[in-house]
Amino acid sequence: MEAVVSVRGLRKRYGAVDAVAGIDLEIDRGEIFAFLGPNGAGKTTTVEILEGFRTRTAGEVSVLGMDPAHGDGPWRDRVGAVLQESNAEPGLTVRESLQLYSGYYRAPRDIDETIALVGLGEKADTLAPQLSGGQRRRLDVALALIGDPELIFLDEPTTGFDPSARRTAWHVIEGLRELGKTVFLTTHYMDEAEELADRIAVIADGRIVAEGTPGTLGGRNSMASTIRFTLPQGTGADDLPAELRALVAGVDGRVTLMTETPLAHVGSLAEWARGRGIDLPDLDVRRPTLEDVYLELTADPA
């Protein structure tokens, strides 16, 4: 696989603070890569260095085979970006905005097709500033796509969206995968990264604390699952068979068991309950969510 983005020991210092304290990244062609982290972790600083907006203090960066600090016109032809905050073009309709931007590129995409791709077909002749927040963001995506770039940076593309607008935006981003684009997505939403990304890196305090696929990030695949249930009146956690009693992590109205082999233990729990003639109607078995992993990874050591 060819690396589209390659970063070695990237460092950015502001005064006495390292906003980015030495990170390594490798992103392959056609991949959707999510860069996850809390506010102020260094996400946007990193992205802006990759986009060529900021200079770096140290480290090696190559984006599409070029150092973004010296990115020229032909290089910008191949890169698209949705910035964290950008207003619509004043006084221009959706179609006109795209006409304006398509003129900047040597080989742009078809305008109407791009409008349809982001689902703004019915709004093509609406003035851009009159669009709703979600629609405007989709216009941003369209503007980033119009040059038919190989690599697209999406900096928190769904922040401030209502749930249905987020779903629509996700569809658009999924669409980018089908077009074979490489996507660098920053977000602080776990579900977004889980839904969209092929690979995730978590950044906290300027350092990458974990990297992996949504399924394996931070050892998630081998982390203990929780089994929770409420015992009926007159039955206590002490009545459980010894094998299960050893797993009890908490009794707080509901009994919580932590186990790395959930199926086996649910089996013996069911056997025990059937033997006593009781039911456990609110039984639930839960794998650690990406959010649990994330919170653990980004938690302050204090």
Place this chain on the structure above:
Amino acid sequence: MTTAAARGPVALVVHQARFDLRGFLRNRQARFFTLALPLLFMVIFNGVFGDNVVGPGSTKASAYYVPGIAALGVIAASFVNLVISITAQREGGILKRRRVTPVPAGVLVGGRTLTAIGVSLVVVITCDWACCANALEPEVSIARPMMALTT
């Protein structure tokens, strides 16, 4: 279809100016201060002082006002409008978004310049025409080169 970028920097400046101008014309405030206000001044000043005589050459005031008011329109078109809209574009992240694209900064400056020149010309010609239609003063011809220079 070849794009403006592929046809070279001049084509790109013209492309940019087309859209800048469209944005300008859809901005009610800019329209009022640049296009309507100078005309309004012309009508008011000429209505009140139009028949007065100014200076040693006994120029009619209606002609005398033309270059000054035209200059007002030119200033609105090229400075006031520019300052307000560029600031808004910078604060709104629009300039930054354009920086991600291959468009050179010079093209954006060129587009604005071309738009300002175009709008200024319209203002000056309108003022000139309004004056001629009204006052029929031969002295206006003296004012014309001056106005052209201001532009």
